Amino acid sequence: MTGLTTGGVRLAGVLGLALAAMLPLRPAAAxxxxxxxxxxxxxxxxxxxxxxxxxxxxxxxxxxxxxxxxxxxxxxxxxxxxxxxxxxxxxxxxxxxxxxxxxxxxxxxxxxxxxxxxxxxxxxxxxxxxxxxxxxxxxxxxxxxxxxxxxxxxxxxxxxxxxxxxxxxxxxxxxxxxxxxxxxxxxxxxxxxxxxxxxxxxxxxxxxxxxxxxxxxxxxxxxxxxxxxxxxxxxxxxxxxxxxxxxxxxxxxxxxxxxxxxxxxxxxxxxPGFGTTYMPINTQAEPFTDIRVRQATALAIDQAAILKTVYNGIGTEAHQFLIASLPESKVDPKVEIRYDAAKANQILDEAGWVRGDDGIRVKDGKPLSVKLWTRAETEYKRIAEIVQAQLKAIGMDAAITVFDTSTIRDQYKKGEHQLVIATYGWNNADILDWCFSGKRLFYPNVAMWNDPKSEELNEVAMHQSRTGAEREANFRKYHEYLLSQFVFAPIYEPAQxxxxxxxxxxxxxxxxxxxxxxxxxxxxxxxx
Missing domain, CATH: 3.40.190.10 (Periplasmic binding protein-like II)
Known part of the structure; x- marks a missing residue:
């Protein structure tokens, strides 16, 4: 597995020309x-x-x-x-x-x-x-x-x-x-x-x-x-x-x-794509211990807007975790995660998060302010900025922090993250075990998901499937449960x-x- 990745800022035209002048030409070798x-x-x-x-x-x-x-x-x-x-x-x-x-x-x-x-x-x-x-x-x-x-x-x-x-x-x-x-x-x-x-x-x-x-x-x-x-x-x-x-x-x-x-x-x-871009949600960090807040957060992500704005319509929207070519990705449409800002706002209202005068929600005197981590590559920072605006539209204030590749993995180990713009590269359903098993907390299980029913479904899918067809069915069930618990927000399935x-x-x-x-x-x- 190639791990989780996140993204940076495009250089402006003038700066690009200046950099071009500074870059050495590599001598051609046969x-x-x-x-x-x-x-x-x-x-x-x-x-x-x-x-x-x-x-x-x-x-x-x-x-x-x-x-x-x-x-x-x-x-x-x-x-x-x-x-x-x-x-x-x-x-x-x-x-x-x-x-x-x-x-x-x-x-x-x-x-x-x-x-x-x-x-x-x-x-x-x-x-x-x-x-x-x-x-x-x-x-x-x-x-x-x-x-x-x-x-x-x-x-x-x-x-x-x-x-x-x-x-x-x-x-x-x-x-x-x-x-x-x-x-x-x-x-x-x-x-x-x-x-x-x-x-x-x-x-x-x-x-x-x-x-x-x-x-x-x-x-x-x-x-x-x-x-x-x-x-x-x-x-x-x-x-x-x-x-x-x-x-x-x-x-x-x-x-x-x-x-x-x-x-x-x-x-x-x-x-074709070899993975998806998604936003793991730290399920052990407040306020995301509440499934209602996780659900509202996931429903606030407008995949179509990101596909159009960041990727010029090339690639596809992601509404679940696995790449579309895998049979285990064919989940019940009812559990697919799709943009629905109205429902997100309704859920937060019902959960007791009240909008303040500045538009940011408050509950028990605490504002709905969270940390949104990303890496310093262009596309992922752009995604983070769009997600930040989409979360603000439902009353969540997300502060972006940018890390380089190696640093962000070290930071995960501290457990201080809340939301992360991430991606994986893998073409098998066992990526669900890699990213959401309770045995892999902090990294690669950045969602910090550790749930008895999830572990049971994981065990059945990973170790109790006797045939390929059985394995597909077991992983599909595991996949659907993860989606129902809103431990991440799917964003994008890129082309390579x-x-x-x-x-x-x-x-x-x-x-x-x-x-x-x-x-x-x-x-x-x-x-x-």
Missing amino acids: QDAVIVLSSAEAGVPNYDPIRGAILNTGAALIYDRLVEQDADQSFHPHLATSWESTSDGMAWTFKLRQGVKFTDGEPFNAQTIVWWIPKYKGTENEFMIDAIDHVEAVDDYTVRFVMKRPEPNLIYNLASTFMSIPSPKAFDAAGDSYGVTEAVGTGPYKLESFTVGQETVLVRNDDYAWGSDLSENQGPPHIGRLTLREIPDQSTAFLELKTGGVDMLLDLPTDYLSQLKSEPDIDFRTQ NVAFNKARLQVPGVIRGPQLSQQTIVDLKVAE
Whole structure:
């Protein structure tokens, strides 16, 4: 999971011209490229897929996975060449690719998998392997997962970046520091350097010869050196793309798309959404311990106005938590959260919140004044400003505070937040567990939601679903309950926009995978 993100201020035209003059032009090199990571991937503290709570695209390039996922959510072989399960779902057998080596020279084989799966125990990511009782090595290149219970989501989990496979030798030798100065996988790139919050430099794995069938290029990447940069301000990132400082942006704000028409060297690719923008409500902070105040707050958010004003109508309104392509998003329309200012005002009236002369409501001598947190990227700060106005219309005074990416996560741990403009990137219903489980309070459960019935529904959905259809039904029920409790306000489901300098990069017309990652990056070429 890529974590929660929030947003910043666009630079004015004159300031933009001044910045352009200050930005250095990057010398062109035949086999290098610079990619700016999406805001959702900013602030990753390490490249440890087993213990990490957030990872970025670099992890998908350093490591491989047993299985890869395509944009249509189909699954394809990678380090596992095939798999099958028993009819009762209590055992899975995987055939492993032969001839694969980690970049430290260690072999990849069945013993790697026997070592790897138990390492997740006791970590935040243990839920991904919790259904596995143990792993048996049938032979050097065949493993059997013996299950505690059926897990219809197993193949999805195995395709996750969080189930990337590190070198056992390197991982054990580095201990808790693994992923900071050393990260060793079988992937198409090797880690050369990593500066937290700034950049990651990767170099080609020249021995790579086992790309998945989602990539046209099965061998080493065409680009020899790849720099993944973090640029917090989206205006600065776009300016660097225009002036040649970077070659690609993985997260182009929708409101920049119109400007591409006047830039002859810039092109873009658009994919369906990979998450939603929403506003978690701290259910343990007054006045939001009262479900009526949470409901009024959620109903005050005008999704259509935000879609039009911030995103120029590109993307879709969100009225629940999951992306529209997931069957678990097809909830009962009665529980969808939709803008209704009149009802919001009525609810606050009935709850005893009386409007003062200044329009702000008061109850028991206390004004309805709250904190609204956001991050310093353009679109999210604009959303915060619109939400602030929408809340004021129902008599709530929201004071905006802006944090950078890494700081806001630290601030969550203090539990002082009330409302937050946030986003996630994930294409599976288990994001509900990640964001609302009582086991994950503060972060990523920024809503601080800890409710017995919710925990029971979560447990059934996560651990008691025997088939895919059962899992969908259980998660839909869990999803509907969360919506009924107004623990967040849904806002927006974005499209994914990737922009690149076509004078520098050749990008396939179709991006394979749920987002631009290893499947397509190995096919990128430096333009001739």
